[in-house]
Amino acid sequence: EDQVTQSPEALRLQEGESSSLNCSYTVSGLRGLFWYRQDPGKGPEFLFTLYSAGEEKEKERLKATLTKKESFLHITAPKPEDSATYLCAVQASGSWGKLQFGAGTQVVVTP
Amino acid sequence: DAGVIQSPRHEVTEMGQEVTLRCKPISGHNSLFWYRQTMMRGLELLIYFNNNVPIDDSGMPEDRFSAKMPNASFSTLKIQPSEPRDSAVYFCASSLDRAISTNEAFFGQGTRLTVV
Numbered sequence: 001e002d003q004v005t006q007s008p009e010a011l012r013l014q015e016g017e018s019s020s021l022n023c024s025y026t027v028s029g030l031r032g033l034f035w036y037r038q039d040p041g042k043g044p045e046f047l048f049t050l051y052s053a054g055e056e057k058e059k060e061r062l063k064a065t066l067t068k069k070e071s072f073l074h075i076t077a078p079k080p081e082d083s084a085t086y087l088c089a090v091q092a093s094g095s096w097g098k099l100q101f102g103a104g105t106q107v108v109v110t111p
Numbered sequence: 112d113a114g115v116i117q118s119p120r121h122e123v124t125e126m127g128q129e130v131t132l133r134c135k136p137i138s139g140h141n142s143l144f145w146y147r148q149t150m151m152r153g154l155e156l157l158i159y160f161n162n163n164v165p166i167d168d169s170g171m172p173e174d175r176f177s178a179k180m181p182n183a184s185f186s187t188l189k190i191q192p193s194e195p196r197d198s199a200v201y202f203c204a205s206s207l208d209r210a211i212s213t214n215e216a217f218f219g220q221g222t223r224l225t226v227v
Contacts, residue, residue, distance in 0.1 A: 034215060043115075043202050043218030044154075087154065097142040097208035098167060099216060101154040 002027045004102035006088050012108045013078050021073040021105045023088030033071050034099060035064050036087040044087055047073075078109045115219035117203050123225045129191040132222045135184055136205030144216060145178055145188050146202040154202070160186065161208060193226045200224070 005024045036044035048057045050066040063074040089099040116135040144159040158168040160180045180186040206216040
């Protein structure tokens with residue numbers, strides 16, 4: 001069975017204090033690994049898709065990396081507006097687009 | 112495009128009543144997903160459709176839950192009869208899924224259901 005485990009559950013950062021979130025996964029053939037951001041009261045918002053080990057993608061202060069067993073979301077010099085819950089999800093081969101989500105990491109960035 | 116549109120945004124109903132949640136996916140997307148989110152269980156996939164056909168409904172918790180997609184621009188999730196443990200935020204998402212590649216799923220704003 002596909003499994004996604006995110007750590008830590010919560011992270012409190014000072015503005016400018018860089019850190020990384022972890023997403024460990026087991027899947028029967030990875031078709032894609034997705035990172036989403038979710039703000040309170042809203043639906044998840046797409047950030048990145050990673051397809052193969054060694055791949056990296058960046059968007060503003062966020063950088064996602066992928067290995068065969070885990071993915072990291074690096075937040076560089078975060079700002080208060082980066083506060084959100086970050087969700088990781090995997091899509092297995094032959095799954096017709098089905099996503100298996102982790103529980104998320106709640107990030108709070110204080111000024 | 113206005114994105115995935117869900118209605119209603121909030122629903123409060125009494126136990127035993129029928130509840131219908133609605134979703135309009137992004138035009139041109141061929142996959143549609145219904146998720147449920149709770150503090151205890153996170154985001155759970157209930158059912159998903161590809162080209163209007165239900166592909167996997169193994170996440171539907173009980174026979175009280177049913178979903179339909181009569182055409183490419185509309186889907187419903189129905190709970191009958193509703194119970195307090197059904198209280199959650201229900202999300203609809205859509206994506207363009209192709210055999211040789213995958214596209215990200217876009218989520219609606221969700222429907223917060225409270226069953227009292």
